[in-house]
Amino acid sequence: MGTSGMAQTPRPPYYAVIFTSIRTPGDQGYAETSDRMAELASAQAGFLGAESVRAPDGFGMTVCYWESAEAIAAWKAQAEHLIAQQRGKRDWYEHYEVRVARVERAYSWTAPTP
Amino acid sequence: MGTSGMAQTPRPPYYAVIFTSIRTPGDQGYAETSDRMAELASAQAGFLGAESVRAPDGFGMTVCYWESAEAIAAWKAQAEHLIAQQRGKRDWYEHYEVRVARVERAYSWTAPTP
Numbered sequence: 001m002g003t004s005g006m007a008q009t010p011r012p013p014y015y016a017v018i019f020t021s022i023r024t025p026g027d028q029g030y031a032e033t034s035d036r037m038a039e040l041a042s043a044q045a046g047f048l049g050a051e052s053v054r055a056p057d058g059f060g061m062t063v064c065y066w067e068s069a070e071a072i073a074a075w076k077a078q079a080e081h082l083i084a085q086q087r088g089k090r091d092w093y094e095h096y097e098v099r100v101a102r103v104e105r106a107y108s109w110t111a112p113t114p
Numbered sequence: 115m116g117t118s119g120m121a122q123t124p125r126p127p128y129y130a131v132i133f134t135s136i137r138t139p140g141d142q143g144y145a146e147t148s149d150r151m152a153e154l155a156s157a158q159a160g161f162l163g164a165e166s167v168r169a170p171d172g173f174g175m176t177v178c179y180w181e182s183a184e185a186i187a188a189w190k191a192q193a194e195h196l197i198a199q200q201r202g203k204r205d206w207y208e209h210y211e212v213r214v215a216r217v218e219r220a221y222s223w224t225a226p227t228p
Binding site (some may be wrong): 005006007009010012016017018020022024052053054055059060061063065069089093094095096097098100101102103104105106108109110111 | 132134169183208
């Protein structure tokens with residue numbers, strides 16, 4: 001997902017999908033599809049936000065937040081996303097892990113303005 | 115946490131602490147303490163692994179995995195970690211979010227060797 005920066009999420013409980021991956025070398029259409037998937041995900045019912053970072057060595061982490069396990073299942077089965085998942089296995093990822101977790105509590109901190 | 119690459123975690127359930135942050139400019143002793151915290155965390159009871167990436171713009175994500183909510187509470191209260199948390203607020207972070215989540219299911223995929 002192309003989303004950068006912090007996600008604004010509601011009070012727990014909600015769900016997180018923790019996606020960690022190692023990219024293959026080269027783009028091979030990845031950036032375009034990644035942007036499209038971020039756009040599609042954010043239009044899905046129950047989508048709450050996403051955060052994503054990738055290191056220069058190819059290791060990346062994306063966490064997407066969802067209202068429910070049902071919303072996650074619907075996104076996983078979305079037609080264009082299914083095609084992207086197949087391309088991911090064929091072209092873009094050497095390895096990935098998906099962890100589905102229920103966020104039970106959350107807190108934040110912001111530096112006081114100087 | 116300085117850990118790079120993928121964490122090897124057991125079959126769920128287990129816990130994840132999703133820590134997203136925006137760094138202040140400059141190091142200010144951050145890298146040294148980050149390495150020390152990774153070393154200390156990995157010696158804590160119930161620690162399962164950690165994954166971490168930071169983008170050049172200062173936005174970073176770290177996910178630590180733990181056997182239980184009790185193990186997370188013990189790490190949060192660890193003496194040297196408490197001091198690091200205070201320094202984090204004073205020197206290292208403009209903003210952070212902490213989300214504690216229970217991992218309910220997980221799966222992975224590895225590209226076939228060519």
